[in-house]
Amino acid sequence: MPECPACGSAQTVKNGKAKNGTQTSLCKVCGRRFHPDAKPVAHSEATRTPILDAVHDRMSLRGVQRVFGVHRNTVIRWNKKGAAEVRQTVSVCLTPPEELVVELDELWTFVGQKKQPRWLWLALERRTRRVLAWVLCDRSEETAFTLWDCLPLSPEQCLKATFCTDLWRAYDEPLLGVKRLTRRGETNHVERLNCTLRQRLGRLDRKSLSFSKSDELLEASLTLAFHRYNLSR
Ligand SMILES: [Zn+2]
Known part of the structure; x- marks a missing residue:
């Protein structure tokens, strides 16, 4: 046997x-x-590239399976491997500190069921529109601190920069001592990015069946999505 x-x-x-x-x-x-x-089937780079492009432009994993004939678990494996290889976000911010405007916002999503919400915290640099840092967790002040710690900025850059947020109080403590704006319209760019993300990643959709079943895969997809997005900026 x-x-x-x-x-x-x-x-x-x-x-x-x-x-x-x-x-x-x-x-x-x-x-x-x-x-x-x-x-085991070895897929060439020429096969993989269009499939991964399709996945990162909203095609569902089952859709990929139907159209390209590659099993969805294979694509999931590529995604996990790819996410492990790329850096989460930009490591250095090259914008001069005086011109540095960082927009912060949170986006709601869930894993498995709506009773298990996840908040995606984003820090977008206004001039280059690049995602400086992101965190996936709850909506607490602790997560705001984590996002703050993930920012690739020196203390000097932070002091000269401007941070734009909504009025969510979780930002109060982490942003104490830096210039903060909560005016309407100051977070337009990051909110536009939220729309782009929901448009491109089926799993961030508010009403659909293509939500994430695991945190691991949600993290992997986001890692790859931000990597691609930052490369395109
Ligand atoms: Zn066995």
Whole structure:
């Protein structure tokens, strides 16, 4: 009998046919169900690029599977691997401190079900429109501090820069001592980015079935999305 791909045991038995008619096996030791005749497919860069482009322009994972014939789990694996390879955000902000305007905002989303909300905190640099930092967590002051710590700015840059936020009180403590504006319209650019994100990433949509099922995948998609976005700026 074929060896189990998970634990290597030879104690496997036939386990009926899959939907597409191929034979499946079952490992009696670890319970893994597998296709003994399946051969791993190596996808070339030329195949991967359009697929990943499509995923980052709103195509659903199941849509990719239907159109390109690549299994959604394969695409998920590429996403996780890609996210591990790219940096989260820009590491250095090159705008002169006097001209530095950072817009901060939060965007609501959820994982699995609406009862499990997540808040995506964003820091956008107005001149280059690049995302300086982002955090995915709750809406508390603690997360505001985390975002503040993630900013790639020196204390000198922070003192000269202007920070624009809404009136959410979680910003009060972290932004104590720096120039802060809460006027209407000062966060227009970051709010526009929120719209772009919701438009491009199906999983950030407010009313859809394509929401994230796990934090890990949401983080991976966002990492790649911001990486692509910053590269395009
Ligand atoms: Zn096994």
